[in-house]
Amino acid sequence: MFLTNWFQHTAGLPYPWAWTLAQVILIVVYQAVVMVSVAFWILADRKIWAAVQMRRGPNVVGPFGLLQTFADAMKFMFKEPIIPAAANKVIFLAAPIIAATLAFAAWAVVPLDEGWVVADINVGVLYLFAISSLGVYGVIMGGWASNSKYGFLAALRSAAQMVSYEVSIGFVIVTVLIFAGSLNLSDIVRAQGPDMRGWYIFSPLFPMLIVMFISSLAETQRPPFDLLEAESELVAGFMVEYSSTPFLLYFLGEYMNIILLCALMSIMFLGGWLPPIAIWPLTAVPGVLWLLAKIVVLFFMVSMVKAFVPRYRYDQLMRLGWKLLLPVSMLWVVVAASWVVFVRPVWGPFFAHLFGG
């Protein structure tokens, strides 16, 4: 908004061009920030994992190893990209680009603070869900184009896994939509105001946060559901033929998706940019820091799960997704709808003191 005004009035451009230019600048800056932050999330993940195993983790490059991820990225970029002779070259190279692009595109609708969002669209949640359901293409295309049995088998397995868990994520989103009454992510956060009593984690939706957390782990192929690249058993899943920058793109996309789902959970259940208690020193803190703090908490849990939960078997993974999480989340759609229709109009004022209901 500010940039648009500046281009329109100070630089004297007509509105459509001012708006386009402002959006382009905003998008470039935003993506750069997200991309650089990924380097530190990866480092945090490795440090947490190391701490659980009583190691030090990366500590050589830069102070406390802060520059380790940048060094790794450099190493990947300067390696020779190897394309297998029998691979389908176009799709082989397009697949990681699609994976990374989708991971970036999803951030367009994530509100960082009141009004801090690139595209404040009415169907923000559906957009996020659509983009995350496309993530599977990066996987299948990469696996198929490698023209390798192992890559293809792993791609099929992980595609089946992602498609299965998307279903329960979809139902979890529906329960939140029923409570918030809007598909706009900013409106969902506003519906949880003004303080933590309104957050959906402290409402009958709490079990859905657990379902969402488990499904997010499966959706992003994080341990304990990282069957496709189980290091101790397989080589690297569908990425087995990838090296150098294409591999880097997959890696980047994977971590960005994890952070995106943490952000989505913070927005849907933990009140997004809202402070836990709406009193002065806390309300003065910029909302983006509150959102960041919530993402950090969730990301910490994701990392800890990686450190201590043993890997699932494939049939157990499918059983958990289809026979446990899916029925529970479907049931909860009914529960949430009944709550909104029957309980909230009657008991709303009473529950408003306990939680936002």
Place this chain on the structure above:
Amino acid sequence: MILQALAFYLFATVLLASGVVVVTSRNPVYSVLFLILAFFNAAGLFVLLGAEFLAMILVIVYVGAVAVLFLFVVMMLDVDFAELKKGVQSYLLPGLGIGGLLFAELVIAVSAHWHFAPHAVPAAATPKGLTNTAALGHILYTDYIYYFQAAGLVLLVAMIGAIVLTLRHRDGVRRQKAWTQISREPSDAMAMVDAKPGEGVE
């Protein structure tokens, strides 16, 4: 407006071009990938029309689910599409004829005095002060709830039918019982045995 026009021509051109490639491509996997591109651009056109809910549903349902299945099948089947396409010459003329007929019918239908029925006009436009998601919701779940439920019932019957037709109970299959596995205690499976030297354990 000029941005919208540019966006429209971009989406429409890519949509048509990828539609042509879907039909003409030699490699079926390319066909499916271009089909996905076509879905995407159709979603873009929906957004330009202000039907953002339909656009997102198109991407979620068709691109996110249906096309994934297509891709699965096409990648795993070893179909020689060149063989299948051999007969294309003999079907070309009737095919073109039917296509031309349909196109002519469309042109006649649209270019004649084609308009909405009077009672459909208020339902066609999105009411003021409502997003089109909410408007669709009102129409589906409030105005036409019984039709909607009936449609759901038809789908349920189709689903049950598909399961009944394909489900076969085989004898002698050892299924995993998750509950017995989880509820198994160390005391059920282990025993402390004091083994004397030279005697072993029975």
